[in-house]
Amino acid sequence: MKNNNLVLLFICFLLFSSMLNAQTTNTAQSTEHKIVIQLNTADTLAWNATMGNIKNLQKIWPAHLNVEVVIHGLALNLLVASKTPMAKDITELAKTGVSFIACENSMRKYHILKADLVIEATTVPSGVAEVVIKQEAGWSYLKAGVN
Numbered sequence: 001m002k003n004n005n006l007v008l009l010f011i012c013f014l015l016f017s018s019m020l021n022a023q024t025t026n027t028a029q030s031t032e033h034k035i036v037i038q039l040n041t042a043d044t045l046a047w048n049a050t051m052g053n054i055k056n057l058q059k060i061w062p063a064h065l066n067v068e069v070v071i072h073g074l075a076l077n078l079l080v081a082s083k084t085p086m087a088k089d090i091t092e093l094a095k096t097g098v099s100f101i102a103c104e105n106s107m108r109k110y111h112i113l114k115a116d117l118v119i120e121a122t123t124v125p126s127g128v129a130e131v132v133i134k135q136e137a138g139w140s141y142l143k144a145g146v147n
Contacts, residue, residue, distance in 0.1 A: 033057070034066045036134035039144040040073035040127070044085060047078050050144040051089045054098055065097075068134065069144075072103030072127030076112055079121045087118055094120035103127030 035057065039050055054067055077083040079102050084090070090100055102123045107113070114123060124130040135141050 032064050032066060033061050034134070034137075034139040035068070035142060036131055036139045037067065037069045037142045037144050038127070038131050039069055039071045039075045039078065041145060042074035042077065043145075046145050047075070047086055051086060051093065053142070053144075054093055058096060067093075067097075068099040068101055068130075068139075070101045070103070070124070070127045070130050070134075071121075072106040075144075076102060076106050076110055079117045080112060081116060081118045084118060090118055090120050101127070101130060103130075 037050060037054070039046065050069065054069075057065055057067065071079055078086060079090070079100060081087065094100065100118070100121045102112075102117055102121050104123050104125050106127060107123065117123075131141065
């Protein structure tokens with residue numbers, strides 16, 4: 001009798017574990033994932049890594065992902081049409097809903113006009129403030145870089 005109770009308890013445990021795992025998987029797949037990525041380096045390896053990270057996230061959550069890349073400081077050349085080596089990547093990712101945001105404070109500092117930016121770029125008054133606003137609104141934060 002004691003062995004029957006143990007077997008029954010074990011079966012209940014397995015069923016509960018399976019249901020919990022299925023629920024967790026379904027929740028992760030249907031949750032809207034909002035990610036703000038801060039990019040402020042002139043390092044093109046970091047730019048490339050950022051594009052790769054976004055593409056990898058899109059493979060995991062193709063229908064439930066909202067990404068905003070906030071670009072300020074020396075990273076602004078990523079969005080300058082005449083200087084960026086990543087125009088094709090920006091265009092392709094923007095078509096999937098990824099936002100590329102330039103900091104107007106940095107634009108003034110480096111004498112970059114809105115007309116100088118790739119057409120997919122939008123601007124905000126302060127890149128750092130935009131990152132804070134997104135975090136306060138519950139967005140996950142990623143700092144772009146290369147290790």
